[in-house]
Amino acid sequence: MRSLARGSVLGLVPFTAYILLFLALPTVIAVGTGFFDGDGAFTLDNITALGDPVLLATFGNSLWLSALTAVIGALVGALFCYALIGAKPTGILRSVVDAASGVLAQFGGVMLAFAFVATIGIQGMITVLLRDRLGVDIFANGVWLYDVPGLVLPYIYFQVPLMIITFSPALESLKPQWAEATAMLGGGIGSYWRHIGLPVLLPSFLGSLLLLFANAFSSFATAAALTSQGSQIVPLQIRSALTSETVLGHENLAGSLALGMIVVMVVVMTLYSLLMRRTARWVR
Amino acid sequence: MSAREVSARGVGPRTVRARDRSGVHPGPSTATRWVIVAVIGLLFLVPIASMLEFTLRGGLGGGYTLDRWAAVFGGGLTGEYKPIVTGLTNSLVLALVTVLVMLVLLVPTMVLVRISFPKLQRVLEFVCLLPITIPAIVLVVGLAPVYSVVARMFGSGVWTLAFAYGVIVLPYAYRSIQANLQAVDVVTLSEAARSLGAGWPTILFRIVVPNIRRGLLAAAFIAVAVVLGEYTIAALLNRVNLQTALVVVSKADPYIAVIIALLALVFAFVLLVAIGRIGGGPGSRRRRTAPPAAPAVPTTPLAPAADADEPAQEAAVR
Numbered sequence: 001m002r003s004l005a006r007g008s009v010l011g012l013v014p015f016t017a018y019i020l021l022f023l024a025l026p027t028v029i030a031v032g033t034g035f036f037d038g039d040g041a042f043t044l045d046n047i048t049a050l051g052d053p054v055l056l057a058t059f060g061n062s063l064w065l066s067a068l069t070a071v072i073g074a075l076v077g078a079l080f081c082y083a084l085i086g087a088k089p090t091g092i093l094r095s096v097v098d099a100a101s102g103v104l105a106q107f108g109g110v111m112l113a114f115a116f117v118a119t120i121g122i123q124g125m126i127t128v129l130l131r132d133r134l135g136v137d138i139f140a141n142g143v144w145l146y147d148v149p150g151l152v153l154p155y156i157y158f159q160v161p162l163m164i165i166t167f168s169p170a171l172e173s174l175k176p177q178w179a180e181a182t183a184m185l186g187g188g189i190g191s192y193w194r195h196i197g198l199p200v201l202l203p204s205f206l207g208s209l210l211l212l213f214a215n216a217f218s219s220f221a222t223a224a225a226l227t228s229q230g231s232q233i234v235p236l237q238i239r240s241a242l243t244s245e246t247v248l249g250h251e252n253l254a255g256s257l258a259l260g261m262i263v264v265m266v267v268v269m270t271l272y273s274l275l276m277r278r279t280a281r282w283v284r
Numbered sequence: 285m286s287a288r289e290v291s292a293r294g295v296g297p298r299t300v301r302a303r304d305r306s307g308v309h310p311g312p313s314t315a316t317r318w319v320i321v322a323v324i325g326l327l328f329l330v331p332i333a334s335m336l337e338f339t340l341r342g343g344l345g346g347g348y349t350l351d352r353w354a355a356v357f358g359g360g361l362t363g364e365y366k367p368i369v370t371g372l373t374n375s376l377v378l379a380l381v382t383v384l385v386m387l388v389l390l391v392p393t394m395v396l397v398r399i400s401f402p403k404l405q406r407v408l409e410f411v412c413l414l415p416i417t418i419p420a421i422v423l424v425v426g427l428a429p430v431y432s433v434v435a436r437m438f439g440s441g442v443w444t445l446a447f448a449y450g451v452i453v454l455p456y457a458y459r460s461i462q463a464n465l466q467a468v469d470v471v472t473l474s475e476a477a478r479s480l481g482a483g484w485p486t487i488l489f490r491i492v493v494p495n496i497r498r499g500l501l502a503a504a505f506i507a508v509a510v511v512l513g514e515y516t517i518a519a520l521l522n523r524v525n526l527q528t529a530l531v532v533v534s535k536a537d538p539y540i541a542v543i544i545a546l547l548a549l550v551f552a553f554v555l556l557v558a559i560g561r562i563g564g565g566p567g568s569r570r571r572r573t574a575p576p577a578a579p580a581v582p583t584t585p586l587a588p589a590a591d592a593d594e595p596a597q598e599a600a601v602r
Contacts, residue, residue: 008396008400008484011393011484012397014389014393015389015390018389018450019451021430022447022448022450023418026426026427027418029426029430030422030426031422079324080321080324082311082320083317083320085311087317098556098560099556099559100556102509103509103553106509106510109515111548111549112331114538115331115332115335116331119331125338126330126334160324160328192310218419218420218422220419220420220515220516221515221519224515224519225515235421238421239520242428242520258425262417265417265419269416269417
């Protein structure tokens with residue numbers, strides 16, 4: 001194959017150029033602009049501006065929203081995956097669940113905002129139902145749907161399907177022989193889960209949890225379509241920094257916000273890949 | 285039905301009963317499974333049902349009406365709804381160009397790395413999965429200046445956005461294609477082709493591509509689904525696609541926007557069911573259950589009446 005290999009180095013050029021131009025360059029620009037002011041001079045002002053109480057609160061909102069929806073999404077999704085153990089891999093249940101999870105996890109965005117306005121908006125189906133039939137006003141303390149708490153339900157709505165997508169392969173790697181071995185040694189279903197099932201699944205559960213966190217943290221469309229005013233989470237703050245040029249008296253603040261997001265994402269994804277390496281021990 | 289399958293039919297139920305006696309089943313009982321699936325499934329249907337109910341509402345007078353659905357299907361998307369038609373057209377063009385970008389740039393590179401540069405495999409994987417770590421909202425900060433250059437070179441046509449979309453579909457496309465590439469022994473096939481005198485184009489188009497067409501099709505479908513749902517980059521680069529058009533129209537007439545969103549949802553669902561059928565067809569099922577010692581799927585002995593022929597099928601495959 002040697003002669004083919006030598007000539008075919010050229011074959012790697014188009015893709016490499018494409019990646020440099022549309023992935024590497026934008027990332028470098030995004031992170032780099034944070035270090036320059038409007039006139040192109042080097043400055044650390046934008047980075048120190050991240051210490052601004054308003055921006056710290058924004059990062060705080062993003063972090064707790066992502067953590068909360070990741071934990072709830074992971075638990076509900078894992079429960080659903082448990083229910084799918086033993087379902088036919090090619091059966092109708094699996095096909096529908098796989099397709100529906102794919103749609104809801106990746107397609108969501110704007111549509112989710114519409115869905116939740118129609119469900120728990122001021123005139124939403126559930127809001128009206130609760131108000132007229134049970135006399136419960138979910139907005140008794142003010143309308144929270146268009147604020148950060150309002151993002152919790154829509155986010156869970158795309159986190160659970162993502163958990164099902166990422167976690168069910170791990171459950172499929174539980175070998176029936178392990179259950180048979182447990183039974184042979186006199187163990188019951190309790191000791192199977194305590195000594196085999198849960199320890200084997202823990203790394204991939206935590207890995208999926210991190211992926212869910214990263215997913216919520218980087219999500220933009222739902223929040224953009226739902227929240228009418230204000231920029232309570234980091235992606236929305238980046239939008240306002242991009243569209244209004246100056247936020248809090250700083251130019252190029254979008255760059256340093258992007259840097260902040262990247263730092264969080266790199267930490268999360270590094271932990272994720274470490275956990276996945278550990279998972280690979282059992283998934284062969 | 286072959287003789288082998290018929291004889292296997294007798295074996296199936298017996299293996300099931302044998303497993304039943306082993307006493308430890310990690311899976312839930314049939315009842316538990318369906319309760320969990322039904323409760324979570326119904327909760328997830330509520331927002332979709334709410335959208336449907338919303339589109340049928342009869343305005344201030346109350347009651348329900350089909351008028352809006354009739355308007356959408358009766359060619360009523362003119363005037364103020366024009367942005368949706370434009371957005372949908374743009375999104376379809378973008379989906380097409382994104383798939384082309386993927387096929388022209390990613391696929392040959394993956395095949396080349398697999399055949400000639402196995403050492404670069406990890407680098408390629410790292411690069412292709414990188415967009416998961418870089419949120420679209422971060423990418424867009426850096427894409428704005430890049431696109432001012434792109435606009436000078438290629439014009440500001442909406443299709444140019446496909447270069448950015450090619451990056452965000454990279455992880456999904458890579459996974460689908462890679463799974464298929466690993467299942468086929470591309471290296472041996474290409475060496476065989478080469479020893480018979482085939483050149484690189486012949487290897488790529490007549491040997492490798494036909495063998496990974498399932499992976500390519502799945503990658504193309506997922507790319508279409510992702511592109512049709514994309515909002516962040518289009519919105520911040522001030523381009524019109526389906527999602528940005530929906531947001532604009534929803535401010536004037538939420539009903540029509542919700543109807544289109546529902547239709548797009550159904551379309552994406554059908555698309556993904558199609559992916560499932562491609563990936564789970566008879567060929568791949570045989571491959572998955574082939575190693576007799578380790579079935580990929582933990583089989584539990586609960587065979588509901590409707591599933592009665594499944595163990596037989598599996599046994600037949602083995």
